Amino acid sequence: xxxxxxxxxxxxxxxxxxxxxxxxxxxxxxxxxxxxxxxxxxxxxxxxxxxxxxxxxxxxxxxxxxxxxxxxxxxxxxxxxxxxxxxxxxxxxxxxxxxxxxxxxxxxxxxxxxxxxxxxxxxxxxxxxxxxxxxxxxxxxxxxxxxxxxxxxxxxxxxxxxxxxxxxxxxxxxxxxxxxxxxxxxxxxxxxxxxxxxxxxxxxxxxxxxxxxxxxxxxxxxxxxxxxxxxxxxxxxxxxxxxxxxxxxxxxxxxxxxxxxxxxxxxxxxxxxxxxxxxxxxxxxxxxxxxxxxxxxxxxxxxxxxxxxxxxxxxxxxxxxxxxxxxxxxxxxxxxxxxx
Amino acid sequence: xxxxxxxxxxxxxxxxxxxxxxxxxxxxxxxxxxxxxxxxxxxxxxxxxxxxxxxxxxxxxxxxxxxxxxxxxxxxxxxxxxxxxxxxxxxxxxxxxxxxxxxxxxxxxxxxxxxxxxxxxxxxxxxxxxxxxxxxxxxxxxxxxxxxxxxxxxxxxxxxxxxxxxxxxxxxxxxxxxxxxxxxxxxxxxxxxxxxxxxxxxxxxxxxxxxxxxxxxxxxxxxxxxxxxxxxxxxxxxxxxxxxxxxxxxxxxxxxxxxxxxxxxxxxxxxxxxxxxxxxxxxxxxxxxxxxxxxxxxxxxxxxxxxxxx
Numbered sequence: 001x002x003x004x005x006x007x008x009x010x011x012x013x014x015x016x017x018x019x020x021x022x023x024x025x026x027x028x029x030x031x032x033x034x035x036x037x038x039x040x041x042x043x044x045x046x047x048x049x050x051x052x053x054x055x056x057x058x059x060x061x062x063x064x065x066x067x068x069x070x071x072x073x074x075x076x077x078x079x080x081x082x083x084x085x086x087x088x089x090x091x092x093x094x095x096x097x098x099x100x101x102x103x104x105x106x107x108x109x110x111x112x113x114x115x116x117x118x119x120x121x122x123x124x125x126x127x128x129x130x131x132x133x134x135x136x137x138x139x140x141x142x143x144x145x146x147x148x149x150x151x152x153x154x155x156x157x158x159x160x161x162x163x164x165x166x167x168x169x170x171x172x173x174x175x176x177x178x179x180x181x182x183x184x185x186x187x188x189x190x191x192x193x194x195x196x197x198x199x200x201x202x203x204x205x206x207x208x209x210x211x212x213x214x215x216x217x218x219x220x221x222x223x224x225x226x227x228x229x230x231x232x233x234x235x236x237x238x239x240x241x242x243x244x245x246x247x248x249x250x251x252x253x254x255x256x257x258x259x260x261x262x263x264x265x266x267x268x269x270x271x272x273x274x275x276x277x278x279x280x281x282x283x284x285x286x287x288x289x290x291x292x293x294x295x296x297x298x299x300x301x302x303x304x305x306x307x308x309x310x311x312x313x314x315x316x317x318x319x320x321x322x323x324x325x326x327x328x329x330x331x332x333x334x335x336x337x338x339x340x
Numbered sequence: 341x342x343x344x345x346x347x348x349x350x351x352x353x354x355x356x357x358x359x360x361x362x363x364x365x366x367x368x369x370x371x372x373x374x375x376x377x378x379x380x381x382x383x384x385x386x387x388x389x390x391x392x393x394x395x396x397x398x399x400x401x402x403x404x405x406x407x408x409x410x411x412x413x414x415x416x417x418x419x420x421x422x423x424x425x426x427x428x429x430x431x432x433x434x435x436x437x438x439x440x441x442x443x444x445x446x447x448x449x450x451x452x453x454x455x456x457x458x459x460x461x462x463x464x465x466x467x468x469x470x471x472x473x474x475x476x477x478x479x480x481x482x483x484x485x486x487x488x489x490x491x492x493x494x495x496x497x498x499x500x501x502x503x504x505x506x507x508x509x510x511x512x513x514x515x516x517x518x519x520x521x522x523x524x525x526x527x528x529x530x531x532x533x534x535x536x537x538x539x540x541x542x543x544x545x546x547x548x549x550x551x552x553x554x555x556x557x558x559x560x561x562x563x564x565x566x567x568x569x570x571x572x573x574x575x576x577x578x579x580x581x582x583x584x585x586x587x588x589x590x591x592x593x594x595x596x597x598x599x600x601x602x603x604x605x606x607x608x609x610x611x612x613x614x615x616x617x618x619x620x621x622x623x624x625x626x627x628x629x630x631x632x633x634x635x636x637x638x639x640x641x642x643x644x645x646x647x648x649x650x
Binding site for chain 1: 386389399474544545546548549
């Protein structure tokens with residue numbers, strides 16, 4: 001491996017695509033990412049490696065393929081089915097990233113045009129062809145402009161009547177519940193309507209498919225929430241505790257030290273206060289529950305998610321969803337509407 | 341100590357120096373990240389170089405119907421603004437541009453960042469970058485006025501907008517001693533215009549990287565380098581306006597300025613990793629109701645001292 005390739009893969013970024021039920025495999029990949037001195041990517045543009053954890057079903061698989069098209073390259077894709085496969089998979093990815101000939105072939109085979117997904121909502125069926133109004137509408141890059149939404153437009157508290165956009169959040173989004181697809185209707189960056197569903201895996205996930213209700217699951221939730229609040233060091237510490245919990249016992253002193261540090265941070269509590277309020281409490285309370293190891297009264301359902309995020313801005317939506325610590329592996333897949 | 345203006349031929353050297361100090365800051369951040377991941381801290385020191393090689397080797401991403409000229413203006417705007425900022429900061433006895441309105445110049449350039457970051461978000465024609473750009477503007481509404489008034493305090497005390505005069509006025513007593521509020525507010529504003537740590541909403545994970553969500557290759561490198569350079573330029577300006585600039589015993593003046601800048605920069609990098617993100621909409625109330633009045637009181641106190649002294 002020449003020096004350039006070795007430096008370039010020194011801190012490669014890995015985009016995780018977790019299939020519901022493969023949380024343990026995803027954690028194994030995260031641990032291996034840390035062990036290699038790599039990091040997790042924020043978006044496809046930020047990533048060198050796409051790590052698909054589990055076997056995605058048809059719709060999830062299509063989404064993963066689209067994300068793969070968006071990696072800038074040099075790029076490598078690995079599929080990790082069981083935790084033991086994480087280390088060899090990432091080693092293979094590192095070798096592939098450094099393989100200049102293969103990367104050049106890949107780059108030449110790709111279209112220069114950016115990859116396109118399907119529109120977030122299906123275009124309305126073509127009615128009368130002589131309805132000439134649409135012809136005047138400018139279509140930059142073949143995409144219709146966001147418009148005032150007519151039927152979609154909802155009352156805006158600020159009376160701005162902003163353009164309406166339909167944006168899917170997920171299913172491949174870092175620090176996001178596995179397979180969760182949140183169809184949102186945005187006015188500005190405000191979610192005015194939401195519908196949540198979970199995309200299915202292909203076949204039965206391995207046992208145990210979920211971390212929920214275990215110490216590892218709680219630390220996983222803490223790590224996700226901290227990463228979204230921008231506390232990179234705290235998130236890394238929580239992820240290490242989670243991995244320790246998966247293989248054995250959580251080191252008590254480290255756990256207490258992190259919990260103490262987080263409890264002391266008034267800024268953290270203030271930034272989470274009032275987000276995603278349920279009868280049991282808000283996001284700050286739920287973080288406290290995870291830290292004390294207390295189990296919550298009841299799990300959150302998808303309809304609550306759609307309800308809770310309606311009326312929030314995109315960033316707050318991310319924090320609320322992370323604070324709910326959804327268990328998508330139990331495969332609730334009835335779409336639930338809210339806000340309309 | 342008088343400040344002399346050197347010829348424009350030294351500008352490339354100033355740019356290199358800025359890049360070197362910014363790289364040192366990135367190394368420190370890399371070492372801290374490696375330690376947090378349970379690795380040897382020194383394995384992170386090489387990360388700025390490795391990251392640069394990685395991004396220079398990466399393809400640039402295209403998006404559908406992108407606004408390429410404006411996108412480039414935004415991306416290149418960050419490092420450019422940082423260089424324009426350090427142009428007025430005297431390195432000991434030398435300065436590249438000894439402007440009579442140096443303090444205002446710095447302020448004008450930092451307002452330029454509003455446009456740069458927003459354009460970097462607008463350019464890709466994509467949701468998350470645009471939201472990131474607007475989040476930066478929302479945050480700017482909170483930090484800009486406190487920053488302006490914090491900058492006014494050293495200018496009032498020195499009776500001049502020229503940075504050389506501001507340094508000379510601190511010959512006996514650093515301004516940080518009798519204007520601590522202005523100093524702290526200024527440091528917070530440096531974090532804010534660099535989109536760093538608690539004020540990193542524009543590039544935060546909650547918006548999938550914000551203005552960086554669609555950037556790869558050289559594009560991403562410009563923004564990353566630009567943010568470190570802005571942090572460096574802000575620290576250098578704070579060292580000049582509040583920490584006595586090149587004043588200090590034994591060592592030459594330029595070394596004193598570098599040392600003060602380095603210490604302040606290290607503190608800013610450390611803080612950025614430790615503090616949680618403050619959402620822009622939460623920031624507005626404390627910024628306008630607490631920080632701005634405090635800054636104005638600080639300015640009043642400084643003005644009274646100046647009036648009484650003369």
